[in-house]
Amino acid sequence: MSEEPTLPPTVAWDSETQTFTNTRKRTRDRAAASPLFFNSSDPAIFSSDDDPHVDNYSQGRHRKKRYVGSWFQQHLASSDSTFGEVARPRPKAKRTFKRQFDSGVWMGSDSSVDLNLEDEMSPEVEVPAEPKLPLLRHARPAAVVSTKEEIVRQKIQSAIDEGNEDVDLSSLGMTSIQNATISQLSEFSCIPLVAEDVPFEQKDPSLKLYLYDNPLLRAPGALFNLDYLTVLSLRNTKITELPPGIGNLRNLQSLNLSLNRLRYLPAELLDLTKYPGKLEHLSIHPNPFYQPRSLPQLPEIIEDPTESQEDGTFALIHESTCSDGSLNRFWISTDNELPGTMEHLSIDATEFPAWRATVLGRSPVQYNDSRGAVLSKFQLPREERTGSESPVSDRNITIELEDLASLAGPARPNRDQTSSNSEQSRVFSLFELALQSCSRTGQLRELPSYLPSHAPPHFARVLDRVAEQSEENANLGDVPCSVCKRRVMMPTAQWIEWWDLSVSVMSEKGPLKARLPLSSHQDERAVPFLRRGCSWKCVPKPMKFGQWLPGLVKWTREHPDEMV
């Protein structure tokens, strides 16, 4: 009980004198109170006094720390529990404290020199012997912005400033555009119209980006993150491959890829043709596309509105009656395996592009391992990315075809007996998983320099390829699987499908424009699309020649007198 503080003496009311007795003012304990603060409130303690050492709360004058310089140059005088290691003091030039007499500022130190201040400002200087981190073997390339790039940046910046949706970067002689330059456009937003009697509304921008007539070797990957891109022109550039990120551009209405060096298109481009996509204009010819060997005679594209669609691959989504009594019906092509997933769709837009895509052929599947080495007998022609000015031969490359109806499963390179249950698994290989982890570091370009010197040479090659993929797509470098949509760094199965594409504009009353093929030339109707599989289970499904791509709208018209 001895710890309890003593109570103050009792106060008694003296009724005669009308006063309290025993009201002697208790004297403050002078020993406990700081002599400096006896006439003031307690010293303030702030959270910014970040040294919770007990010494700082001892009695006596609370000495406020005086920090000079930026925070990271500070070191604490006493050891702090939150900092495990002793912070090393930075070398600091010793300042001579000299009074500037003409400064007109009265300094408190004019009469008295604060010795504490001096002590704190000149700590024992200890220069660190060597840096802790290992040095890179090759220096990180400095981000140099060329003068041309600077022009592009200025154009983009002025378009953003003015709210101008047409960004014209054509004919600037750019061979490459950095992702950082293009990604500025993602912050584009329309300047809203502010006027009287007009309701304020925020409009989504519809960006139009023209990059034609630039000798670009590849499309900057940041393009494919611009959600609001509606028009993209890459005509007459030197790009050899369109990355699969094009499938992200859901608002794209017009895409021009003419006069390039494309050998194939990504299968993700087909996704943009599905209802209710917005893509209406697609120019892809001329390009040195892969040609299918021995393609059967292509049927003429005729709109036959009377043909019946009861075979189960089409689902009815809309019906309307015309003024003449005929019945308009809209069907959507479905995947055989997933009937009913299209049920929620309905025709509500007054006008929409109606694509027709039918499969014409498929190449055999190229299988490779996660290191990128091809294992199957069939190999897609490999084209190394050529240097800037070396001309790519425009000769046509033909690729053999495989029966569309065949199941592309057991096309293994060596016909050895393998245990059939373990050969096809959706589990990623450990190599692939490690690659995914590598890409999450965000330093794919630097990773090869961290490899030990005895590492196999293909590591650097694989990492470089992934880094390139990452720059092309402006993402982690993973590409979607065409079958199951899983993201994969190194697709282990690849094949090419040729599709015949044509488009018309449809309204509720029927087609508004005649169906237009992408090229009037018969040889150019088969357009190659590259598909990628994430595992050896994600291989092409059997298809029929002329089968529709799932998700497309088909229109039929029936006259009542024909209906029985």
Add this chain to the structure above:
Amino acid sequence: MDVDSSSPSKYITLVSSDGFEFVVMRKAAFISPAIKSMLDPKSQFQEARTGRCVFEEINGIVLEKVVEYFHYWYKYQDKEDVPDMEIPVELCLELLTAADYLGLDSKERLLPSR
């Protein structure tokens, strides 16, 4: 650790360079062609007789992840819906090397079963 060669044990032991031992199901570890050939009973490797593989190049932390992968693969090899296996970023290069060394690059299913 000696196993009768006529009926090899269901489990094998993997030892890391710093002495950690992992007991793994034989079937799961055989996804790696390197381990499979080391433990091939027809070969006269010491590992095949003892069922114990020592990896001088792989340390315990990495080997633990490799063993985790063996079981992950074993569990999900026939499944359609495979969850992702998390690999810490700081181990990525070491695991890449280990995966290459152990042949875990999806080619393994092609190798003829000896």
